[in-house]
Amino acid sequence: MNKYKWLSFIIISILLVGRVTIAEEEDDEPVPSSLYGPNDHITILHSNNFNKKIYNQRKVFFVEFFASWCGSCIGYAETYKQLAKQLLKWKHIVEIAAVDCADSQNLQLCREHNVEAFPTLKYFKYMSANANDGIEYRGNAHNLNGVPLDIAGFVYNDWVYQKPVEWPSFQTSDNYVRLEDILPTIPSVTSLLAVIVENNPAKVAWAEMIAFANDRRIHIVQIQHNNPIAQQFGIIGTSESSRLLILKKDQSTPLYISKEHDTWLQMQDKINEYIAQFPVIDASESNKDGVLHEKSDVNVPVTWSQFEVQMMDIITALRHMLLAEIPRKSVIKGENLRALKLWVHAMKKYVPGTIPIRKLLYRLNQWINNISTELTSEQWTHRIKTIQDQLGQPLPSASNYMACRGSKAHFRGFPCGIWTLIHAMSVQAYQIEKDKI
Template sequence: MRICLVSKVYMVVVVLLSVINTSLNAVLNLETKKLYDDLKSGRGLYTGDDKVIVLNSTSFKSSVFGSKNAWLVEFYNSWCGFCHRFAPVLRSLAADIYAWRDVLSVAAVDCSTDDNNPLCREYEVMYYPMLKLFPAGARPAALGSEVDKGNTVDSIRGSLAGLLRREQVEGRGAGWPNITPYRSSDTANLWKNVPGNVKYIFLIFEQADSTAGIEAILDLHSVNSTQIRHVTSENEGLAKLMGVSMFPSLVVLDASSTVTPLKVSDGTRTTFRQAIKAFLEAHDIPVPKEQSIVDPGDWRHIKAPDLSEIIRVAEEEKKTKKKSELVFQADLEKAVKYSLEHEVSMRKLISGAALTALQKYLAVLAKYFPVRSEHGKSFFSDLRANLDVPGVEGEAFSAGVKSAEKGGSPFVISGSQDWVGCKGSAEHYRGFPCGMWLLFHTLTVASVSQRGGEPGFDSLEVLDAMLGYVTHFFGCRDCSRHFQEMAASLSSEVTSPNASVAWLWRAHNKVNLRLAGDPSEDPAHPKVQFPSPETCPPCRDPAGAWSEPQMLQHLFRVYAPENIVVPRGKDGRPGNTPGWNFNVFDLSLCVMLYMFSASICILVCIKFVVKKRYRKKSYVHDLFGKV
């Protein structure tokens, strides 16, 4: 009997420990996944391992303004696919010109965060990614000069070298190495004001439009005992004196003015640098070792990085999740909120065509956005009414949006603090672009459902408003350009109510096709043609061709207001996320409760066994009583 009871207690303990272990593993997996996602996203697109300095609203002005060196700053948005493409180029550029760091610092600001948003608006960041050069000694009023991103590290580096030369010609950067062309034909002037430790002066002869000499100067300016100057083909007198008849050429002068020509095969920065370093090493002058830089090539053609671990996790998730196409109210509200407070408000002044576009955008939101409260019905129309002015400042518009939200129900466009259906496997995936596509589809379907049968219905009303928004406010310039190119056919293709829904569906699938395999693609949510065969089997015929009538029925069903998921909280009011929405803390608390309950159960069982043993113990008077 005692053995049986002990066995039962043992089994109870094993089961409880198994439950505890499972719960702990769940918490550890969530912690690990969160840490993994945090590591993947890092500080936006750049981490401490990069040579890119991460700036924010707190550190930007104190770092950039009043500095002895110039600053190249990328303003980007972590959800922008083109920013993901450009990030490897900026990382390589920062490493490639790291020797220039006392002349030029390379930094980045993520405009997608709430804290940085006012900073990006102040410095008139109108699209992403945007490169700006802030000169040495710049004051806070300076907005910076836009720098052409070019296509490759080499093209950007060349542009920067030319801009830095212009800075010095205009009197800035006095403490930098001299990168202005040497214009005298007298070599004696070369040695004036040269430090006494300088043993050799290198002269790089090149065409006037070349920047390779400047790049080589900046690469090697920290080497002791040397000075490097570049001479353009316009200085014919000095070229003749040095015996230079071909450009490019490289000569070196010692303290006795002895001229030694050095062989260069071409006029690239690498060739000049290698020839100078070889000469210095032969004369026992130490030179810094070159870093191995990976050139990502043309950033416009960069494909997705190695995301094998995320893909593995995504495949595991696919095994446990059903495929579905749900539209969550929280995603629609968060998309509108972000568009108004982060993109529209980003413009310093909204006027002209941009103001008209904003008026149309708010007008269609007022008509067709699925609001959840009485106050929500007037929210957009009130914002629209306040725009009957020649122009409005972005900061004032942002304040008006926040004030209007506070004046009514908290469920106007407050939405969730996180994405639901548009949540990506990492912070920088999906999010706002996904939310805007959902919003566009919902508005087109709502417009046709509500008014498509009315005489004189404008089939282009929503699409025109969307085009205006994308043209003037959407932060990703290349995305905006592609959308505008697709929209060039709107007037000829959209000639009926249903055609507006079908046009947007085709446009969305074109974008999915173009971005499949792009660095912005979430591996857990691949860019596929939708609806998928699993979610809408009738949408394709047996040969795989689209059945547009079936596809339209599917779209009207998915984006219908009555099918939008509006989860409700415990108080019966609309909530933000479906299900339990447990976080790591919640689960940790559950585990603690499990452990406490298990301990109580074990103690009770042990007490029960001890009590049984006590009652079954034989005594002498018991034996006599049984006789």
């Protein structure tokens, strides 16, 4: 460390000592040990509880490392309290916390987390294991509209890579999905549907999904601006805008359509206003329709329209094949690798689907052609997830078979879906290659 850096440390130390002394002389009171109290909805962390509360937890944490003597921290405290109050409905997924680095017992803790300035804000992901999992927040910490949306973006990334079973699905509805496709999928105990029209990254939609994840009175989905539902209700807007539609489950006409520039908090307030008209649903009641319900012998109604070729079945089967079946082998080489290359090439040419799906297969084909000797399951899975991220998650996060849904939950599904995929590919191949026969 050169002499100028040492000089900087000396000057800063003198200024800090001077500030504390002045505060004690003018106020005739000791500097407070903390800026937050029990009614501020902020979890107070210290060296004795930090690891237990933050690590290996099935939620995420947004933590302020502050010093109670720090003028910037004192000035920021009210903003942080407002943030915690705004995110009260998020507490089952996001917890707001703080550490006072001026407390001598926390010096080593703050050193471990490389806190060099106050206040420092860090995001700790789902199931964080150590200090390295803390991501420093570098956005505008005073923007009470922007910070929650940035946190929602962090939460979404956690969902993409870890898929916590306790969390809602943040999957964007496919561009061809219509309102009549969504309404039948809503649990019977749920009364309202919220459709958020927002292009990816859909931070407003993710924020509302987090806020109402445990409220069974409303079901929230996200669509993009080019979805037929948006066009149906005249939502044109800019690609950066977000709009909210609220509908009763049994009606196709919206009860409410938000203004173009409403914030996520205004949308949350409006959702709260509408769900207040319905009684709170007990968790045990809502589980009657849960996908994890042990009794799987419930009959699924069958209609002849189920036997039409459904694009959702093709995409769901494609997802299962790419992320579950192919990487079952830890190492793919030799004849298996050559066969996989041929299969990926065939899918690139003949699988019908949306532009993002076709781009995914095109990029996968380009990548695998450069693999010469062997391919591990980890490499394969990582590549799929990378392309998924680049294209906005075109593959669904969970199974959602339609025509391939059996009369019982354990019937049909993937075998039917893969048959449908191959059938669709053969039809597509004939259409493309018929003039060459």
